Amino acid sequence: MCRHIAYVGPAQPLGRFLVEPPHGLYRQSWAPRHQQYGTVNADGFGVGWYADADPVPARYRRAGPIWADQSFTDLTRVVRTTALLAAVRDATLSGADAEAAAAPFAAGTWLFSHNGAVRGWPGSLTALSRTLPPEDLLSLEARNDSALVWALVLARLRGGDEEGQALADTVLEVAAAAPASRLNLLLTNGDTITATAWGDTLYYLTRPGGGTVVASEPYDDDPHWQQVPDHTLLAASRTDVLLTPLKEPAETRTPSAKEPVT
Template sequence: MRQSWAPGDMRGGGTVNADGFGVGWYPPDGREPVRYRVDRPMWSDVNFAALAEVTRSPAVLASVRSATIGMPVVETAAAPFSDDGWLFAHNGVVRGWPESVAHLAGEVPVANLLTMDAPMDSALLWVLLRHRLRKGADPAEAVTSLVADVAEASPMSRLNLLLTDSEQIVATTWTHSLWTRVGPGRVEVSSEPGDDDPAWTEVPDRHLVLARPSEVDLRPLAEAAGGPTTGAR
């Protein structure tokens, strides 16, 4: 499986992804995922090409960053975020940060907030999602409920989330672009098509994506959440 999170100019995103990038992958021997994150443009990194050339993995998550104004440009602000065998990325923005979602932060232990990767919206989304997963929530349920809660608290947010444990991909479209491509034994999920292959299929807005090797299931987020979605229309 391959997941690439590349914010572009589609549906109001950034146009130059120069604020860092990150890649997370799962070693073939089943160990915890490995990450490579930097706070500079991909084209200025002299090491990554050589590293990528010799890396083999059953699942990879890659992300390039165009930072929202006011958010820090530091290495730890670049996705993917990781813990407990998961890799996570967010493409979008939480409007009204941080006041709009401050009450949601109250559901997690203070120590988790004090140790999150960076003082930014994507890092908080990961802390909130990780907390729900640790409480035993099904991954699709955890992602769906988080999108619903944040959209209600912060209308007009863009909430494309992607979560993987190398065996499955759970992703959402919420006012941002998302595409999938399925091939023999593999599935790709990307914010934009990586080439002109007609096999790329755009995911409708406000949908949940559940993917495993060679198959993709789409569900309206309203249906996945068990009721009408809230927030921006």
């Protein structure tokens, strides 16, 4: 379910990454090439971007399919930015949250998206939800798995964790509580991109002339796209990408032939 993309680098029109490429996010809404779960991402979409001299991003989100919004391509043609995060949504479960359920979620300087699904939602995360302050639960933008995962990440960020630590610890915690969940998370602060590959596809591209793109799947056939291994934390700037393996919680792993079964 879902496809998402983030970019940091020299200023470019939004459409350069979302609409113009032959397999950009716009086309991925009905014809993704690498999506393993679901086929059509028509349950909402959104894009967040950063304007000059303003660290707080703007967002444009809608409840319906991206191709049904006649204003979207005009917007992406003229708005330029040095950083963006965008997503198209295939809902895990139907609900009444509409636009509020569409990524990117936002707080302060951060934009966030979740590509995947929490297995056993909502019961599987009942215990984890109790670790959040009541005001955090009451202020959730939507009543879906992605919104709660974002609340768990945000609590760590507000507690002082670095972006990579916040994403990694949240993924490991949710994976232990809800084994077999798909937890590809994407976060930007306007300067860097942090992401996890956990159960679904993730790629990155360092562009000639500067700039890094991280996406669920390549938007073109450039041979320089690199796939991120599963169970990996990615940290990217405009010029560098660092990959760090994430260890799967013991509770979710299938023992190998050499491991004793207890």
